Amino acid sequence: MAHKLYREAHPMPFVLTHWINLLAMFFLTLSGFYIHFPIFPGFMGVARGTHFFWMFVLIINLTLRIVLAFVVKSANMPDTREVDLDIKNWLPQAANRHQMIPWIKYYLFLKKDHPISAKYGVLQKIAYLATIPMTFAAAYTGFCLWGPTSDWGFFLAGTTWVADLFNAGGGASLMPMRILHYWIMWVILIFTAAHVYLANIYNFAPSKMIFAWKESGDH
Amino acid sequence: MAHEDRAFYDQLAERGVTRRGFLKFCGSVAAMLGLSETMAPTIAGAVEAAAGSKLYPAVWLNGGACTGCTESAAQSTYPDIAQIVLDILSLNYIETVMMATGEDADKALYQTAEANAGKFIMIYEGTVMTGLEGNTLRVAGKTGLQFIDEIAPKAAAVVAVGSCAVDGGWVKAAPNPAGGTGISMYLKEKGIATPVINLPTCPVNPEWIVAIVIDALLLGGIDENGKVTEGLVSKLDQFGRPSFIFGQTIHDNCPRRGHFENGEFVYQFGSPEEAKGYCLYPVGCKGPQTQTNCPIVRWNNQTSWCVESGAPCIGCGNFNWVDNGAPFLGRMRKIGIGSVGAQGGGWEPGVLGAIAGGAVVGALAVHGVGMKAAGRIGEGPATEPMKEYDAKRAKKGGGN
Structure with a gap:
């Protein structure tokens, strides 16, 4: 099954945005953990500064990535240099039709053959696309907590809604929002664990491509 | 003040309050109301006019x-x-x-x-x-x-x-x-x-x-x-x-805020850090999520307030403050899921996150062992010749 990986699969702009995503997630997670509980002294100002800086980097990077999807062309299938507008390769493609169940069966070892995939498999597309609302949810809940923006109507409405959800009549209490923001990080970490595992379970060619832009397979 | 009502100031004096003290008080009220300090005489005049008459x-x-x-x-x-x-x-x-x-x-x-x-x-x-x-x-x-x-x-x-x-x-x-x-x-x-x-x-x-x-x-x-x-x-x-x-959090105006930014924290009561008056954040201070002007107005005739006297803010100015703030000496509210765990006080949000994260990593590790055992590592299995759906349709004699 091993695919040939050509540079057209991940054009250079996407290699860069992926790198920036990784760095932002890394620094946001570490600084966020420290802000959650400062396990050693002397670092809070740096941690908060780091958190705010990479928060803006991540939001800008994600927005840019979405815009680029409408501009840059990428390989539309595995094993090909044939390109299409990137956004088309993210949305369901013909090869994705009827393939959800076979993918689930495959991962549960109920199916021997590797299911036919489009640019990405069905579950893969769902997971990747889910990172967009997930990241924006992390940003939104973060702004709900951040002093300069927490009393903006747009964010205060969310704070009140989440507080009510957690314990009816919670008013504008920030605690439920703080916990939600923290848990979103865990969801992102869980996604990352599955992403790293599934991307590299067969071999490390996908990592070589996305990080070093190095082609593999027969050219 | 445009006029002075001697009876009013006698009344103040009886209570041990000087005219200067009264005007200072009016200045602090003006500040609290978001007014310029130049409004202090207006407030003083209004109080004076009202006291004893209205x-x-x-x-x-x-x-x-x-x-x-x-x-x-x-x-x-x-x-x-x-x-x-x-x-x-x-x-x-x-x-x-x-x-x-x-x-x-x-x-x-x-x-x-x-x-x-x-x-x-x-x-x-x-x-x-x-x-x-x-x-x-x-x-x-x-x-x-x-x-x-x-x-x-x-x-x-x-x-x-x-x-x-x-x-x-x-x-x-x-x-x-x-x-x-x-x-x-x-x-x-x-x-x-x-x-x-x-x-x-x-x-x-x-x-x-x-x-x-x-x-x-x-x-x-x-x-x-x-x-x-x-x-x-x-x-x-x-x-x-x-x-x-x-309108602002306690954290915004806390006299210990500098220690927070410096990362100087009290981790345990009775510690040298506590004696130094460091920030009480790790021992559960709810100042960052509690909106009152306690640090400015203070309590008991502007004598002191909770954090100044050494206790973390327990967030009593919050909405649903007990459910949201307890345990008062913990960083975050503990979570029970339905009735599970609730009676024991619930779990730290981080514990639940780590359990979910650990479970996924464990499941992936087991899955990896399965992948290896199934011989999928390396080249991986062959791709199916046609979709299952299409194969079934073909068997039934249908088209696409």
Whole structure:
């Protein structure tokens, strides 16, 4: 099954945005953990500064990535240099039709053959696309907590809604929002664990491509 | 000041208050109201003109209350400047400290409401007890709810003092068998349109009542017809709290904020870090999520306040503050899922996150072993020649 990986699969702009995503997630997670509980002294100002800086980097990077999807062309299938507008390769493609169940069966070892995939498999597309609302949810809940923006109507409405959800009549209490923001990080970490595992379970060619832009397979 | 009323200053002197002290107080009230300090003489003039000449009718109703807010407001052992302002209120009914008892007391309440309909202030302390159809609180043969139903619609405004009156306070904490709720929530449910000014914290800070009395009664927040003006309404946030008091977090104005930024923390009580007055964040301080001006106004005649005296803020100015703030010495509220874990106090949010994360990593590791055993590592299995769906359709003799 091993695919040939050509540079057209991940054009250079996407290699860069992926790198920036990784760095932002890394620094946001570490600084966020420290802000959650400062396990050693002397670092809070740096941690908060780091958190705010990479928060803006991540939001800008994600927005840019979405815009680029409408501009840059990428390989539309595995094993090909044939390109299409990137956004088309993210949305369901013909090869994705009827393939959800076979993918689930495959991962549960109920199916021997590797299911036919489009640019990405069905579950893969769902997971990747889910990172967009997930990241924006992390940003939104973060702004709900951040002093300069927490009393903006747009964010205060969310704070009140989440507080009510957690314990009816919670008013504008920030605690439920703080916990939600923290848990979103865990969801992102869980996604990352599955992403790293599934991307590299067969071999490390996908990592070589996305990080070093190095082609593999027969050219 | 344009004029000086000797009797008023004699009254101040009797209470051990100098003219300078009084003007300083008016300056601090001006600052709290978000006014320029140049407004201090105007406030002083208004207080002076009102003291001893005008009395504004008010009634003080107690719901499910510990009377801590009454105690806080009365400060009976130390009559101070604030008391002079509060004396402007003609409190015709206040259960805890009034002379009258029984039917006479009730008469004072209803007469005040009838004679001054639409022109008196109703101060409400304590939780609105809705449990057992209101029978969780009975006074003089009636439910607490009946008192509210009869008096609140006639008041110009309701001032909810203390967290219990604002949203049910600690009485409302789960499982809340008394059906505790806040006065504004109850009035909304009953369709009573009387405006409510919410002053949370447990207990209420008397300085805030003073600020409201000055703003509402002396600076025109309530007009001569007993109508709450737009000027006063615009100072309230969407939860009915005066934003000049509840607009910033304790953390924003905390004298220990520098230690927070420097990462200088108290991790354990009794430690050298505690003696140095470091930040109390790791021992559960709720200052970052509690919006009151405690660090500026302080308590007990501006003497001190919780963090200054060495205790972490427990967030008593928050909404549903006990459920959200407990455990008070922990960083985050603990979580129970349904009834599971709730009885034992729940789990730290991080523990639940780590359990979920660990479970996924464990499952992936097991899956990886399965992938290896199935011979999928490396080149991987062959790709199916055609989709299962298409194969089934082909078998049935159908097209695409």
